[in-house]
Amino acid sequence: MVLSSWNVNSVRARIENILIYLKSSKPDILMMQEIKTEEKNFPFNEFEKVGYKSYVLGQKSYNGVAFLSKKKIENIDFDFLSNKPDQARIIKGDTKINTKTIKLINIYVPNGNPVETEKYSYKKEWLDLLIKRIKKTIVDYGNIIIGGDFNIIPDKIDVYDYKKYEDDALFKLEIRKKFRELINLGFHDIYRYFNNDKKEYTFWDYQARSWQNNYGMRIDHFLVSNNLLNNIKFVNINKQPRSKIKPSDHTPIECKIN
């Protein structure tokens, strides 16, 4: 099964590019972030026509997450972080691989900039709550994959110039420690697990010719629970969608699970 995660930066502005991506990469499940629309305006039909069911937690203008899936996703949960319902940033559901049930958690972590504002404290609260909920969940269910736009640069190697980001909400030590804390509950950052010292990115700003100069950062991740690690066959950052006309500023991360 191929699982993919992509911050599309508006599902309606990106519809043509998303359809091209589905046709060429054929993921079984695509986790999308920043769909930037309410459910009533979500393009269900376009995805249905190419064989995907949609599961949508929408919001007007900002945020919003969704699953596209060839097969039905069971037990969809819009309320995993139950006291943060004002921002549509997380959706959870169950999929099956052979006999194993896997909990898929699709997240869009708050950006947190500028750091001297309540946006930064909101990011920390949101991450603390996520860690708390995952800690509880992993006791009962060992098979978890958390995918999405984490808005966290895990390490120096994961950004074109780390010195520029030391005081940034994406790279501050305090935030990277929370990423470690989450991983230490029993996960692996599977991109880094399979690519020990490779420098690849999932995001390039629209500004300053960042794509052309490869001024990027790796902020979209798959965290896979330890007992699923042997089921992961490959992980790949697919740069094609970022090279297209009218691209999202993010590009998909993909993995294969057997």
Add this chain to the structure above:
DNA sequence: ATGGCCGAGATCCTCGGA
């Protein structure tokens, strides 16, 4: 020359993103 973008939604600008 050291800045250069993009999307949504309400107006021709503001906010948010990273």
